[in-house]
Amino acid sequence: MSFWAYMLRCADGSYYTGHTDDLERRIGEHQSGLVKGYTQRRRPVVLVWSQDFRSRAEALSAELQVKDWSRAKKEALIRSDWSALSEAAKPPARRSSRLDVSTSSTSARTERIESEPNPVRVEPASSEAEKRRRDIPKPVIVLVRPQLGQNIGKAARAMLNFGLTEMRLVAPRDGWPNPDAGPSASGADIVLEQAQVFDTVQEAVADCSTIYASTVRRRDLIMPVVTPEQMAEQIAATPARTAILFGPERSGLETEDVALSNAIVTVPINPEFGSLNLAQAVILLAYEWSKTSELAVPPSKEQEAPAPHAELEGMIVQFEQELTAKGYFFPASRMQATKNTLRTIFNKTGWSSREVKAIRGIVRALVNPPRSR
Numbered sequence: 001m002s003f004w005a006y007m008l009r010c011a012d013g014s015y016y017t018g019h020t021d022d023l024e025r026r027i028g029e030h031q032s033g034l035v036k037g038y039t040q041r042r043r044p045v046v047l048v049w050s051q052d053f054r055s056r057a058e059a060l061s062a063e064l065q066v067k068d069w070s071r072a073k074k075e076a077l078i079r080s081d082w083s084a085l086s087e088a089a090k091p092p093a094r095r096s097s098r099l100d101v102s103t104s105s106t107s108a109r110t111e112r113i114e115s116e117p118n119p120v121r122v123e124p125a126s127s128e129a130e131k132r133r134r135d136i137p138k139p140v141i142v143l144v145r146p147q148l149g150q151n152i153g154k155a156a157r158a159m160l161n162f163g164l165t166e167m168r169l170v171a172p173r174d175g176w177p178n179p180d181a182g183p184s185a186s187g188a189d190i191v192l193e194q195a196q197v198f199d200t201v202q203e204a205v206a207d208c209s210t211i212y213a214s215t216v217r218r219r220d221l222i223m224p225v226v227t228p229e230q231m232a233e234q235i236a237a238t239p240a241r242t243a244i245l246f247g248p249e250r251s252g253l254e255t256e257d258v259a260l261s262n263a264i265v266t267v268p269i270n271p272e273f274g275s276l277n278l279a280q281a282v283i284l285l286a287y288e289w290s291k292t293s294e295l296a297v298p299p300s301k302e303q304e305a306p307a308p309h310a311e312l313e314g315m316i317v318q319f320e321q322e323l324t325a326k327g328y329f330f331p332a333s334r335m336q337a338t339k340n341t342l343r344t345i346f347n348k349t350g351w352s353s354r355e356v357k358a359i360r361g362i363v364r365a366l367v368n369p370p371r372s373r
Contacts, residue, residue, distance in 0.1 A: 003059035006050040007066060007074065010042035015074050017067040018190075019059040023050060037189060048078045060165060060194075138163065139212075139235050139289060140243040141282060142204050144170045144257055147249050153184025154279035155246075156191035161283065162290035167195040168204045173248075201245065201257050209240035213261035214281055215253050216269050224263040228288035231265045236292035244285055249278050304352035311356045316346055318360055322367050 004023040008016045008030060016039050020026035027047050030039045039045050049066075053059040066074065076084035141159055146152050146169060156167060169176055176197045185192055198204040205211050212231050226234070235242050245261060247253030258264065267284055269276070276284075320339060329335040351359070 002052045002054070003056045004050050004052050005059045005062035005066065007048055007078070008039060008045040009048045010039060010045050012042050014042065015048075015071070016042075016045070017063050019056070019063040021056065023052075056194075057166075064163075064165070137235055137239060137242065138166065138293075140166045140168055140205075140208060140241065141286075142168045142170060142201070142243050142245045143172070143278070144201055144204075144245055144253060145173060145248040146278065147173045149174060149178030149180030150184040151249055151278045152178060152195075153181035153186075153188075153192065154277075155282045156181070156185045156188040156195075158279050158283035159286055160188040160191050162286040163293060164286050164289070165191050165194065167191050168243075169195055169197045170201050170204050171199060172197065201260055205243045205245075205260065207241055208243040210234070210238065210242040210263075211245065211261040212242070212263050212265040213245045213253055213258040214265050214285060215247065215258060216266050216276070217252060221255065221258060221264075223258075223261070226263050226265050228265060228267055228285050229291075231263070231285065232288040232292045235289060246278060246281055304354060306350050307353040307356045311353055312346065312351060315351075315356050315360050316343055318363055319346075322363060325367075 001021065003019060003021050004026075005017065005019045006023060006027070008018075008027075010016060016030075018026070026035075029035045030045050031043065033040045033043060051059075051062060053062065066077065069077070072084070076082075141155070141164060143152060143155060146155075152167075152169070152172065159165065159167060172178065174180075176195070177192070181192055182189070196204075212226070231244075244265070245253060245257060247257065265285065267276075267281075319342060323329060329338055
């Protein structure tokens, strides 16, 4: 069985990425408006790229990878323009002018896309950061006998906030799908759409090698107890599939459920009030996992170069002159020591030229007469 990651161009020029196990049917649903949400409001839509994979996990990984790309990278992928894709992956300051030229002609791009007889089928390009993303194992979130659809939706929202998409439900009280889950998910539809339902915990974790039971209650079981941080580090260190169990809202996991796990994961919590909402528990552990993933790396931004020493010296001299005029250096015997202290303070910061100019402007505003309005 094959799975596909795909990208659509919408009527407003925006792009939508998704994945499916039946590409033809899914595209037809998008085009007819059966898929509610983003594409339904932006029809007509055109398939501009697709790629088949051996497993759903690989297709989902490719979807999430392409979805995070800039418009320039997506359009380079559609054109199979690998050099432009490589340029778009670089920080802005390191890009050549070729990228701007290749992405400037919207009409030319549109004409080419519409004339493609078949979708462009190419392997997604990857930078080192994107390769790390695919390699980082993502835990499965297992909700055991959840009671309220709203809480399932909120848990899905918490998962997607931190890059987790695989939810499994064990014997949900009100059945599945639950109409109350969607509104509470606040757009995390992909998690709910892909959620799998199982009758027992054993079935839900059958393909997982390491299982963590989330609980704050003491158990009469002799097994490792780890913190969320330790759990995240262990998950990141193994290529095997892992799962995190969360119990029903009212009572939490039963001891029999915990006994199926390899370790208990628990958070430091007020012993006099240990009640956590299901979604709160999910978001705490999902957040800890995210700190080991690519989400922990802030978007790259070019740092401003430090100002030349002459500019910094000019700012320091300006300060000294204005402070001298105000009689700041007193007594005179301490003047040089005080100046040395000020110079040390200003030399620590690594000011850029822009920052030096801003500070000098502030000093002038403080010592000069107010501007007339």
